[in-house]
Amino acid sequence: MNRLRRLVLAAALALPATPILAQSPFIVVASTTSTEQSGLFGHLLPQYKAATGVEARVVALGTGQALDMGRRGDADVLFVHDQAAEEKFVAEGFGLKRQPVMYNDFVLIGPTADPAKTRGKDIVAALQKLGAAGAAFVSRGDKSGTHAAELRYWTAAGTDIAAAKPNGYKECGCGMGPALNMAASTGAYVLADRGTWLSFKNRADLAVLVEGDTRLFNPYGVIVVNPAKHAHVKQMLAQGFADWLVSPAGQAAIAAYKIGGEQLFFPNAIK
Incomplete structure (x- = not known):
């Protein structure tokens, strides 16, 4: 069992022991229509679940609306593309940090x-x-x-x-x-x-x-919602999603997504 999967499993076991959560841990990802409508999530999320056992339930909105979901605590993690607004979100204390993912x-x-x-x-x-x-x-x-x-x-x-x-x-x-x-x-x-x-x-x-x-230039970042603002946020599971996106496996999966032989997104996680 790899380190990431062990961390995710530990996070899942730390959750309240209800049958549904034990069988299918999940996170809510507030993201953009571009990641959804481009087909990227259809390509990425099955690989993420296979690697971690966690289901990512995506709510695809405009980035501004996704950030508002995070401010309300209606999402565990954000995957969006307005860097100035993302950095403001983190500076205001609503997110833990912004990690570059792709562009x-x-x-x-x-x-x-x-x-x-x-x-x-x-x-x-x-x-x-x-x-x-x-x-x-x-x-x-x-x-x-x-x-x-x-x-x-x-x-x-x-x-x-x-x-x-x-x-x-x-x-x-x-x-x-x-x-x-x-x-x-x-x-x-x-x-x-x-x-x-x-x-x-x-x-x-x-x-x-x-x-x-x-x-x-159009950069995308991932931000875990700050549990200090909303205690119900699944921080460990959300961080596991962010860590997978910027891991070699996640970055390779992003690079591999193509339509008609043309690559749609280019990984740029900071090594």
């Missing part, structure tokens, strides 16, 4: 014909062109990590979305998949994480138009 990147998706002429590597210039043209743009508008990144890019482009939205700007208040579906059905532009885009089937006339800008 991918954001891409600007739009009609293949690109009527606003955004194609290239500069996301700020692209948004300036979208704003000037009044082109249709779908924003998730859901306080997710993708939404937070989008707002940063608009600000860098000289547009304060909170003060005045450009013509054509629509908020869906939805996850990444539905936002892509809306863009596909209306011929709109949309900012997406590459993982969800690669797994997206209903592309219609959409294509990747802007990629490769260093500002589009």
Whole structure:
């Protein structure tokens, strides 16, 4: 029995001795729609359970909502992608620490014909062109990590979305998949994480138009919710999940997840 599995078993035995917990220890993971809709969890979680015997029950939300779940104590561990918000969460005492897990990147998706002429590597210039043209743009508008990144890019482009939205700007208040579906059905532009885009089937006339800008870097981290704030948090089991994600086995599993031969996420745990 490896060390990680022994630690998880010890944590499970330390829980109240009810038949259900003894048979199936579990944790609640608040995560993002990108990790769910890209298919990553379908790939990772069976391997995690096989290694530890613990079930991870995922609630997929925007990162902002996932962090709010942690603040309320409705999750044991967070796996999200808005580093500034994650570090604030830890600084406020709601999380024990942020551990880097992996990264991918954001891409600007739009009609293949690109009527606003955004194609290239500069996301700020692209948004300036979208704003000037009044082109249709779908924003998730859901306080997710993708939404937070989008707002940063608009600000860098000289547009304060909170003060005045450009013509054509629509908020869906939805996850990444539905936002892509809306863009596909209306011929709109949309900012997406590459993982969800690669797994997206209903592309219609959409294509990747802007990629490769260093500002589009999209890091993911894992945070165990602080049991000092919420005593019912399953700290040992949650830490076991975090430790598995950053272990050689977890990092290899992340690297191995591909669609059409293309890797969706790149492990970057600190050794």
